Amino acid sequence: MSFFEENCLEMDRYLESKTSNEPEILKKLRKETYQKTTQPHMISGLQQGRLLSIISKLISPKNILEIGTFTGYATLCLAEGLAKDGKIFTIDKNEELAYLSEKYFSESDFSSQINFIKGNALDEIPKLNIDFDLIFIDADKSNYLNYFNLIKPKMKSGSLLLIDNVLWHGKVLEENPKLESTKIIKELNELIAQDEDFENLILPLRDGIQVARKI
Template sequence: MHFIPEDLDNYVVNHSEDEPELLQQLSRETYQKILQPRMLSGHYQGRVLSMISKLINPKNILEIGTYTGYSALCLAEGMKSNGELHTIDIDEELFDFQRRYFDKSTYGKQIFQHLGNALDIIPKLDMVFDLVFIDADKENYSNYFNAIINKLNTGGIILSDNVLWSGKVLDKTFKKDDTSTPALIEYNALLKNDKRIETVLLPIRDGLTISRKM
C-alpha cells in the first residue's frame, strides 16, 4: 500500500540504500516459490529495519514472525558482533528455506530459529532483548507485547509491522469475521496508552510503529 503517490514513493526508494545482493536473491526466490510473497518486508522497509538496528546496535534481538527470513537478515545488520537474533515462526515448511539464507549470510551462527507458538516460546527464552520486531498474526499483537515487555531492556525498542492494515484501522464497520482489524485497533491504543513506553507510528508501507521502553 502506498500512502504517498506512487511516483514519489519510487523516488523515495531510489534515493535510499540499495538492496544487498543476498536479499535480492531471497526476495526473488520467495516470489517464485513461496505462498503470499507480499508478506516479505521488501527492499525499502528492509533498509528501514536495517538502519534502525544499526542506530540501536542491539546485542539481543527477538523477531516474532520469520516468514522467509528477509527481515531477520535486515535486523541482523545492526547487531553487535557477539549478539544473538532469535526468530520465531509457526510454519515448519519454511524452516529449511530460512536456514539456507541465514547460513549464506555473515550472521548465520548468530541467528537462532524457534519453531512453534511464540507465546509458548518467549517465556522459555532466558535473556533480555534490546530490539523486538513483531510481524506475525495480528490477533495476538497485544499478547506478544505483554509477553515481551518485561524481557525488554530499558531503552529497548519494539517495532510493530502492519499497524495501519491497509487503512482498515479507520473502518468502524469491519466484517464480523475480520478479527485482525479490531485486534490492531486495540493494539495501537495499547501502545499509545501504556505508560511504560513512548511510541511513534510511521506511515511506512503498511504502518510501522516504533515504541521505546522508558
C-alpha cells in the same frame, strides 16, 4: 486504478530509487521468495528492510527477538546491526518455508548469530530468559496483543519495539470494524499510545510500523 493509487505507486518507485541498495544476498532472497511462495507480499522488502537495518545499526543490539520469520528477509536486515557478540532469536511455526530462510541464514555473514526457533511464539517466548534490546513483531495479527503482553516484561529501559502492519491497509480508520484482526490492531495501537512505560509513534511506511521505546 485511481489517480491516488497511481500517485502512490509513483511515489513508492521514487522512494525506492532514493533508498540505499540492499545487499546482494537479500536481492537473491527477495527474488526467490517471489518465485517460491504464495504470499510474497509478506516480505519486508527494500524500504522497510533498510529501515530495520538502520535502526538496528543505531542501537547495536546484543539481543534481538523477531516474531514471524517468513523467509528471513527482515531477520537478515536486523542482524546487520547486531553487536559482535549479539544474537537474534527468530520464531516461526511455518515449517514448510523454513528451508528457504535456513538456506539464506547459512549463506549469510550472520549464520552463527541467528537462532531460528521453529514453533508457536506463544509457547516459545516464555522460554527465553533474556532481556531484549530490539523486538520486531510481524506475525499473525490475531495474537498481536498476546505477543505484546509476553514481550513487555522482557524489555529493559531503552529497548525498542517495532510492530508491522499497524495501519492494516487503512482499516484502522473504521469506527466499527467487522474483522477481528482490525479490532485487535486498533486496540494494540491504543494500548501502546496510552502506556506510560512507552514513548511511541507510527511510521506510515508501507502498511504502518509501530515504533515504541520503553522508558
